[in-house]
Amino acid sequence: MSRQPSKPTHASSELSSQQLNRLSIYLRCLKRLREEGVAQVSSQTLADRFDLSAPLIRKDLAHFGELGIRGHGYDVEALLDRLLDHFGLENEVPVIVVGMGKLGSALAGHFDGSHGVFHVVAGFDDSPTRVGLRVGAITVRPVEDIAGVVETSGAQIGLLTVPRSAAQETLDRMTEAGIRSVLNFAPARLTAPATVHLRNVDLGIHLEELAFLIHAEESR
Amino acid sequence: MSRQPSKPTHASSELSSQQLNRLSIYLRCLKRLREEGVAQVSSQTLADRFDLSAPLIRKDLAHFGELGIRGHGYDVEALLDRLLDHFGLENEVPVIVVGMGKLGSALAGHFDGSHGVFHVVAGFDDSPTRVGLRVGAITVRPVEDIAGVVETSGAQIGLLTVPRSAAQETLDRMTEAGIRSVLNFAPARLTAPATVHLRNVDLGIHLEELAFLIHAEESR
DNA sequence: AGATGTGAATGAGTTCACAGCT
């Protein structure tokens, strides 16, 4: 109710998932703008770039303090630094992949550190036929090694790409090993301790939504 | 305002993306229940299975007409049939993959028809080094062939797994070829005609969100 | 009794409108 004075508003986890997603998008856009040598950007310019409204972007950014310059817009470099700082993305972020089937291997290859800050430092599988295989720059290791690798590499994020039947059990193992965030690709609702962040990427759901949208048009 | 009488409420596209996602989840759950031989299920049971509220589930399902039996719950078989019908998922759904790099190949292997209704019937790439390669049961074809395959296979859904730089151009080609829904994996905001449904799967955004959540805890 | 279907109340998220800085 009362105006927050100049308190930096340290923007802890008081951000919704939706807001975080948008901030990620801004982040990416700002990186490109910096590459293009653009120094200043207005909320309206950002809004046009995506299909968002300018006030929404201003509200999102306002969580990090008064970063804009009235009458001029935002300083790309300063805003980028601030966001990277708050996301903890200034340096490379180590990630592990558990489940080195086709999808896991593909993701390990994709996040090899060449495109962004995320870098897959190890891949694990419990199938003896896969352990020891070389996938890109890494060698597949047995799941027993997770705890050790987590400790030495400092990886806190894991991609879970095992079959559905093994997903919960494998997730438990990852959390015991000290992983703090998991991106799950198995089509299953998993449970994790409240201290562990879990997000699901469910391709089946997306495909079903797309199928529905087509079908709804046809049976009109 | 006035009560909708017994009109079946044909539930066209008056469903939000969030509702569709939940319906997909119910769908999956119902399939499992049927396999387990469960004949009836209450909204409360479904609500416990996920962490949703029972009234929300009832509201979602009510869009498809009065399917429940008061005092008893929902008939699994009947509800499943109704949902499958509305989603257009009674039969196998053909899908194409454009961009047969690691990710595209992995997805083509995953949606090979053995796990669900979606079946990748063709994969395309414009790199001569990939055209002709055999990936699982399909052979990589040049992108020029998309229109022909769309016509003969009836595929209306496409997975877009090309690099960001080629994404918009490739999407245009897919829409011209008659694809009506696209699931885009490139980290880019693409534009498509209003007649084409576009959904983005952006792994970078998810990873950044997870990184943020950890970081927010650490810098508390 | 037991569970659905649904109007009314609540809450979250977004847009609007404008005051305030540069």
Next chain:
DNA sequence: AGCTGTGAACTCATTCACATCT
């Protein structure tokens, strides 16, 4: 003048509470 920052209005989604049916 131009653009940010933000309270107030508004829209959309979810929860509550309860009438209704088996």
